[in-house]
Amino acid sequence: MATNGSDLGVLLQLCEKELESSMLPAAVFSNDEVFAAEMKNIFGRNWVFLGHVSEIPNTGDYVLRRIGLDPVIVVRDDSGEIIVMSNYCRHRGTELCQSDQGNAETFTCPYHGWIYKKNGDWLSAPHVSQAYKELDPKQWGLAKVPHVGVHQGMIFANVSPDAKPLLEELGGAAWFLDALFGLHPDGMRVMGPPDRWRVQTDWKSGAEQFGGDNYHVESAHISLDDIGILQSAREMYKINAQYAVGNGHIFTGHNFVKWFGADWDMWGYPKDLVDKFDLTVLDQAQRDMLASETPVVGTIFPNMSYLRFPGSPDPGVQPFATYTSIRQWQPVAPGVMELWSWQFTWNAASDEYSEQCYVAGQNAFSASGMFEQDDTVVWEGVAKLARSVFPGGDIALNYQLGFEGMSENPIDPHWKGPGVSRLSGIGEQNQRSFYQRWLREMQAS
Ligand code: FES
Numbered sequence: 001m002a003t004n005g006s007d008l009g010v011l012l013q014l015c016e017k018e019l020e021s022s023m024l025p026a027a028v029f030s031n032d033e034v035f036a037a038e039m040k041n042i043f044g045r046n047w048v049f050l051g052h053v054s055e056i057p058n059t060g061d062y063v064l065r066r067i068g069l070d071p072v073i074v075v076r077d078d079s080g081e082i083i084v085m086s087n088y089c090r091h092r093g094t095e096l097c098q099s100d101q102g103n104a105e106t107f108t109c110p111y112h113g114w115i116y117k118k119n120g121d122w123l124s125a126p127h128v129s130q131a132y133k134e135l136d137p138k139q140w141g142l143a144k145v146p147h148v149g150v151h152q153g154m155i156f157a158n159v160s161p162d163a164k165p166l167l168e169e170l171g172g173a174a175w176f177l178d179a180l181f182g183l184h185p186d187g188m189r190v191m192g193p194p195d196r197w198r199v200q201t202d203w204k205s206g207a208e209q210f211g212g213d214n215y216h217v218e219s220a221h222i223s224l225d226d227i228g229i230l231q232s233a234r235e236m237y238k239i240n241a242q243y244a245v246g247n248g249h250i251f252t253g254h255n256f257v258k259w260f261g262a263d264w265d266m267w268g269y270p271k272d273l274v275d276k277f278d279l280t281v282l283d284q285a286q287r288d289m290l291a292s293e294t295p296v297v298g299t300i301f302p303n304m305s306y307l308r309f310p311g312s313p314d315p316g317v318q319p320f321a322t323y324t325s326i327r328q329w330q331p332v333a334p335g336v337m338e339l340w341s342w343q344f345t346w347n348a349a350s351d352e353y354s355e356q357c358y359v360a361g362q363n364a365f366s367a368s369g370m371f372e373q374d375d376t377v378v379w380e381g382v383a384k385l386a387r388s389v390f391p392g393g394d395i396a397l398n399y400q401l402g403f404e405g406m407s408e409n410p411i412d413p414h415w416k417g418p419g420v421s422r423l424s425g426i427g428e429q430n431q432r433s434f435y436q437r438w439l440r441e442m443q444a445s
């Protein structure tokens with residue numbers, strides 16, 4: 001019985017066996033040993049999203065972020081380089097910086113007052129000439145994350161000294177980020193710090209859903225169809241594509257033109273904004289994708305997801321505004337996560353349109369968002385099931401949509417992008433791809 005508290009190896013063997021039939025034991029969604037191994041094997045060895053360059057445009061700008069459970073300071077140093085360093089003081093381990101964001105010349109510890117330069121080097125301490133006559137500053141700086149990378153403005157870091165290059169790890173996901181965020185040379189910017197709220201479920205529940213769960217929309221969100229905010233939800237599966245692009249990175253596209261009509265190409269962006277985009281920087285397969293099954297949600301392994309969708313700042317009233325948000329599923333404890341959500345806008349967009357996008361995005365996806373509440377409440381069950389006495393956390397969950405003839409989920413023979421595209425929303429190849437990567441990482445020694 002691979003219930004909570006059992007040997008991790010036994011549970012992972014059960015995962016391997018069940019994944020061969022596209023199933024997964026519920027125990028992985030709240031289990032002490034699984035969670036501890038995820039912190040080490042997944043968040044301790046992989047590239048993790050930390051934020052966007054527009055959050056720290058100036059020297060000394062910083063934000064506090066997390067890699068797994070570990071707090072890090074993401075700061076722009078004097079040379080303009082982005083440095084990521086541990087937020088634990090080297091003296092007694094106090095959490096050094098206590099503000100979520102700001103601008104700092106130095107960081108001073110609240111416990112005994114050790115002072116660090118903005119790049120993490122040890123600088124000084126109270127009564128330094130009497131207290132630390134022999135201290136070597138080079139030994140006592142903050143621990144620095146060895147690998148930091150930026151792609152399309154997105155900041156990633158990897159705490160493993162043996163990290164593969166970011167672009168190699170992103171693989172097909174970089175191609176998607178280019179098609180999503182590289183449409184204008186001025187790029188996008190965050191519209192404020194991330195909203196954060198706690199959800200009583202595992203981080204993987206959000207990551208898997210945003211990578212490819214089209215099947216839930218016409219059930220979990222049907223009340224939005226009933227009141228006219230989400231249209232034709234029961235037909236949506238016909239206009240979907242699911243992109244499993246390798247390394248567990250997974251995306252979903254919608255053919256808005258087939259769904260809503262000719263005006264809805266390019267996510268329904270207004271023509272004056274689309275005219276400013278430079279599609280010549282994309283390859284033909286990217287342009288074809290944007291003109292057909294335009295990518296609307298996705299997950300970059302392990303815990304970064306995005307949304308780009310037309311919504312209304314004033315539900316029921318036209319015109320729509322197309323919001324872009326990045327979200328992160330931050331692990332907190334077994335069966336508990338924090339949801340972090342940033343709204344973005346194009347630097348080339350007008351202030352008025354940007355504001356409409358922000359409000360539309362918050363209406364749909366935020367702590368009180370209409371879609372968000374539908375999603376988060378249904379995710380809580382599996383974290384309880386994982387620790388249940390009856391039927392027991394080792395009970396298998398079903399990921400078999402589109403698996404070996406289970407449902408009509410054909411591979412798109414015309415797809416020229418990375419990985420595999422399947423047409424129709426009645427499929428779970430993306431979730432399988434995510435969990436296969438998850439298992440590889442968990443079993444790696
Ligand atoms: S713990 Fe930071 S100065 Fe003592």
Ligand SMILES: [Fe+2]
Pocket residue numbers: 216217220221371375
């Ligand atoms: Fe949803």
